[in-house]
Amino acid sequence: MSHIPNESSELLQDLYDEMAPKDLYPLWEVLASLVTPTPQGSAESVRWSFPEVRDYLLRAGDLISAKDAERRVLILENPGLKGSSGITSSLYAGLQLILPGEVAPCHRHSQCALRFVMEGDGAFTAVDGEKAIMHKYDLVLTPGGQWHDHGNPSDQNMIWLDGLDIPTVRHFDASFAEKLGEDVHPETVEADDSMWRYGRNLRPFRGSSADRRPEGVPLFHYPYKEWRESLNELAGAEKPDPHLGHALEFINPADGGAVMPTISAHVRLLPAGFETRARRSTDGSVYVVTGGTGVALVDEVEHKLEEGDIFVVPSWSRLQLKADRDLALFGFSDRIAQEKLNLYREIKE
Numbered sequence: 001m002s003h004i005p006n007e008s009s010e011l012l013q014d015l016y017d018e019m020a021p022k023d024l025y026p027l028w029e030v031l032a033s034l035v036t037p038t039p040q041g042s043a044e045s046v047r048w049s050f051p052e053v054r055d056y057l058l059r060a061g062d063l064i065s066a067k068d069a070e071r072r073v074l075i076l077e078n079p080g081l082k083g084s085s086g087i088t089s090s091l092y093a094g095l096q097l098i099l100p101g102e103v104a105p106c107h108r109h110s111q112c113a114l115r116f117v118m119e120g121d122g123a124f125t126a127v128d129g130e131k132a133i134m135h136k137y138d139l140v141l142t143p144g145g146q147w148h149d150h151g152n153p154s155d156q157n158m159i160w161l162d163g164l165d166i167p168t169v170r171h172f173d174a175s176f177a178e179k180l181g182e183d184v185h186p187e188t189v190e191a192d193d194s195m196w197r198y199g200r201n202l203r204p205f206r207g208s209s210a211d212r213r214p215e216g217v218p219l220f221h222y223p224y225k226e227w228r229e230s231l232n233e234l235a236g237a238e239k240p241d242p243h244l245g246h247a248l249e250f251i252n253p254a255d256g257g258a259v260m261p262t263i264s265a266h267v268r269l270l271p272a273g274f275e276t277r278a279r280r281s282t283d284g285s286v287y288v289v290t291g292g293t294g295v296a297l298v299d300e301v302e303h304k305l306e307e308g309d310i311f312v313v314p315s316w317s318r319l320q321l322k323a324d325r326d327l328a329l330f331g332f333s334d335r336i337a338q339e340k341l342n343l344y345r346e347i348k349e
């Protein structure tokens with residue numbers, strides 16, 4: 001608050017009281033909390049252990065079908081953002097269960113989604129009628145506006161982490177959603193067709209009839225076996241980056257940029273014994289531990305990390321990671337959205 005002489009303060013209060021019913025307020029009382037010198041979000045750094053969430057999810061699986069729920073998901077809500085369903089101020093995350101034989105009916109919406117497989121093998125996500133057969137730690141995208149349904153013809157439970165830009169779309173009041181009206185989109189091409197067309201540093205010749213996917217986001221499956229092999233090769237070739245470890249970003253082959261317009265995703269490998277230097281960035285991030293053990297120090301909160309853990313690093317918190325056994329992480333954030341808005345910043349110690 002600015003400096004207000006004593007003799008004015010009562011009169012000012014009278015003015016405020018008179019204005020409030022007209023929806024008018026003095027900026028000088030709130031300016032410092034609106035335009036802050038550094039980010040002052042209320043998201044907290046939290047960690048969920050996969051086996052614990054999994055137990056609750058399986059209990060839900062006994063009580064409601066994927067079809068009745070439409071999406072049988074437990075939301076990972078940040079305790080600093082209660083009631084928002086957000087895991088960070090801009091992103092949502094949840095764990096979704098599809099039991100053997102189940103389907104999650106076809107729909108489409110403005111929100112962009114990623115799926116990161118935590119358990120299971122052989123279920124699918126179909127995007128505009130093209131199936132991606134999902135394996136553990138694969139990344140699968142369902143970009144905004146594209147029809148998607150999920151099904152599990154395998155004999156194992158399938159559980160994945162959903163990451164969506166729900167709070168971002170809500171912020172812009174720009175959400176549209178519709179159901180196809182059938183559980184499953186008619187099959188349009190063979191499973192993983194887009195991987196051959198767009199996923200190998202090749203693309204259909206421009207203007208050719210083979211260029212079948214919507215412009216902008218053609219590829220939607222990034223298999224674990226590929227990203228892990230690249231990370232392993234990188235780790236064999238050079239020393240890790242001091243702040244990130246070995247780190248590779250998933251790209252959209254259409255433009256070399258982030259995987260979707262609002263969500264960036266990457267993977268990291270920290271060799272056993274390696275400790276990163278501290279770094280802050282404005283993109284609040286969600287991480288999944290896909291292997292190894294270690295510690296994440298997020299400001300003054302320390303998380304012991306094991307495979308399957310999901311943890312949040314809020315915007316502008318100081319992150320240091322330490323690997324006890326080779327630590328592999330998948331991470332996603334709103335970095336690309338912030339870059340487009342000229343908001344993204346980071347500092348390295």
Ligand code: GTQ
Nearest residue numbers: 071073094096113162164
């Ligand atoms: O699979 O489309 O976790 O629409 C939340 C909203 C998943 C989905 C979620 C969704 C979906």
